[in-house]
Amino acid sequence: MLKLKRERMATTTTNANALLVAIILALLMCSPRCIYSAERRLLVNMTLIRNAPALGAFCLDGSLPAYHLHRGFGAGARNWLLQFEGGGWCNDIESCLERAKSRRGSTRYMTKWEVFSGILSNNASLNPDFYNWNRVKLRYCDGASFAGDAVFKNGTSLLYFRGQKIWEAIILDLLPKGLGQARKALLSGCSAGGLASFLHCNNFTKYLPSNASVKCLSDAGFFLDERDITSNHTMRYFIKDVVSLQGVEKNLDENCTASSLDFPELCFFPQYALKFITTPFFILNSAYDVYQFHHILVPSSADPHGHWNRCKLNPAACNPEQLNTLQEFRRDMIVAMGLFYKYSRRGGLFINSCFAHCQSESQDTWFSADSPRVHDKTIAEAVGDWYFSRRITKEIDCPYPCDTTCHNLIP
Template sequence: MKLLVYVVVLLTCTGTCFSANDRLLVNMTIVRSAADIGAYCLDGSLPAYHIHRGFGAGARNWLLQFEGGGWCNDIESCAARAQTRRGSTRFMNKLETFSGILSNNASRNPDFYNWNRVKIRYCDGGSFAGDATHDDGKLVLYFRGQRIWQAIIEDLLPKGLSHANKALLSGCSAGGLASYLHCNNFTNYLPNTTAVKCLGDAGFFLDSPDITKNHTQRTFFQQLVTLQGIEKNLDESCTSSISDPKQCIFPQYLLKYITSPFFILNSAYDVYQFHHILVPPSADLRGHWNRCKLDPKACLPAQLHILQGFRVEMLTALRSFLFNSTRGGVFINSCFSHCQSESQDTWFAPDSPQIHNETIAESVGDWYFGRNVSKKIDCPYPCDTTCHNLIGTGSTNDLSQINS
């Protein structure tokens, strides 16, 4: 009987709902005005977001979270994606769970629980940065991520965003990359009096060769930028200062041109980067790395040596930011995970990952509110005993949508 009642509640609620497990479920808002500027998902459906209103002292503060979900970099993979929730709002759940950084519970999200919190749904396959159309007479695909971003912001401004006291633009994975790409633009929409900061969770994708010395991720991103018309939307200061402007989609080249305070949340052994940048399937045809990918304890000494070298490469790419940025924050732990801000277990819980006895939520809060210097680098694997090594979750949550 309880199950029946629960199902009925989910089917009949029209706004914010709470399940029997006290999960915060937030209804979808379709952006009807998006059609006016041609802001469509891959399949031509209208974009959407979920909003849970702030209250009390947080009523005029805003947190926007880009949803992640990989990319598509050719017509075939984008056409397939358009028939899923990653390319169409028609296939998305109309209720979305808000947890971690999106939670409205002070004991689970102490610094942002009472803010206006928005989850921006991902349906363009290009980190909200493309502006192109494919139409061969048989198939139409809309690469309109930049317009989707614009349409959603313009829909939120009259709902209170235009009067924000504080604002945080965040995102996870491909959404984390979007936070890097759109941080400066977000600032331009808001008053000069708004304290604007940005957070990239698992979005610091490295321009690094794989184990066979091929630049698999660079090639993938170049094809993505070309197909979806992203280059014209990349930061002009970056594109004008680099030999290949397409490279500015990589955070390591873009970071120094981001003017707002930025927080980098990443694992040094991020499972996307491990499985698709360092050891993509094309570089391990015989599966020598399969056991290591499934369980870091099964890695051979030579494989661990390569992983440790990859960690050093990430820290080297961050060196200037670590030592020269006075307003930036960093939390680089040694967990085999991917995306840590939206999951309650990794964001803020009794057994959450920690560096120097501080959780991710505490570190981000200290940085945003200026309570403490928050640049934390974990010791190399396997020294951290607080990790949630979510290899299985990480490798299927976001990565299964990636054409590699």
């Protein structure tokens, strides 16, 4: 009996030792990236803009706008990276009232601490070119990519469409904190925030010293003026309503609207606004952007019987006709960027073939051992090469399903 107990104890000890060795090996193979993300997640506190009311800057519900700032250090102490938060748009009173009761329209409902990862990370091994910059996340609480300027009130409801004022209030709050003496600056954003980068790029340059290196980056913000699968202009009509409701038109590029007098709202689309942007610009986008796939190409109104549902959830489940439609969408996106690709000497591109949406804020897609690559270059490397003029960066991936580095995690 005693011998049996000893054997069991020996077996238990052996198993425990084996488990410990397995954990150590897993951590070693995982690399410092995994250990860092598990133990030292960077959380940054919210800063409310107290003087925003004096500037007429309010979130949809009247709450104060906000941002998160993590200070730079060392050689990056006078460099600034501003990241517009994304989160769609609202195009009518009903949807905007609903938005005002959520984190998309009010800082009252937002998390007061934000995780900074990817392009916002302060770890040199995870974000080699921008880790020591001043990094700012601009919270999104209007509904028109920081571009509206109007107020709605009918006696019972009040909505502030003050995205443009929010943008101005944040910049004015940051200028005395060091932005006004910036040596290098990058204005970036994801999704609706990526669109905001297009809309505010030229304006951003005007706030900074004339000798500063100022550039802009859009991540998943190149929303196409594309017909859906039933040939309807679903997205164009949606954007027209956004622009009209929130008073956006007066804040669109004047040269663009002058050239599109019959349809000035088209200047909300990057493909029409891009040629009027004089500041160096980088476009990061998936050729099969998941948001555009689900809401522009195949909105629910165009597929009432759900024939595309399986394809939306998994590209491998798409039938040949659906795949052909997706390839046509990719071609249209590349054509829309054609002049920029060919003639922009200071512009950059990274168009991969992953079914993704926003790739700069996630560490997995920005810069890690298994990040998506085009011509063996990660997104972080491509953006860094472009910003610092190390080499020309205009990468366009081959069509799906050729890219084996994609994660294709469809939300």
